[in-house]
Amino acid sequence: LAKTTQPISMDSYEGQEVNITCSHNNIATNDYITWYQQFPSQGPRFIIQGYKTKVTNEVASLFIPADRKSSTLSLPRVSLSDTAVYYCLVGTMDTGRRALTFGSGTRLQVQP
């Protein structure tokens, strides 16, 4: 499984856009990039997934450059409730035996 590197922590203020970058230099051709969000005392929750270029849903956008060696999760206009740990994961989806490898994630603190 491709190793990922993310910043340990980030601070922001309400209403700002937050961009969290993840590097995955060893990403394989079949690998997808997935981001999860985890609140204290809860299990991780799926946010967004992509393979290349840009993906957008109601929660976030995911930007993936052409070489796919990094990706950026973009959270528009964050609120206090976006304070959480965000995990970037990379892995293939073409086998049911695969499991996710979580790093330490990025701890986002949103202040008023």
Place this chain on the structure above:
Amino acid sequence: NAGVTQTPKFQVLKTGQSMTLQCAQDMNHNSMYWYRQDPGMGLRLIYYSASEGTTDKGEVPNGYNVSRLNKREFSLRLESAAPSQTSVYFCAGRGALGTDTQYFGPGTRLTVL
């Protein structure tokens, strides 16, 4: 539709005691997983079951056993609990092949004294 449920939510054991953590899902997932999360750390995979009737070791399987009772249920057993197993345990289910989305339960907070 409850998603992924886990019981119990909290448990305190003494060293050497045994217990089973229960996990059930009603999302028709083929694959199910058990993770542990230590304070300030990411999740580490203990065991997983790619389909009913199969189980495989993950990153940290020592001290644990699992049973995939049927498609819905996947239990984790600690035969002889140790303080090093104090952690939060998460069960997850994964959808059909072609999706990398895992759905997590609320977790079981286990303390071993």
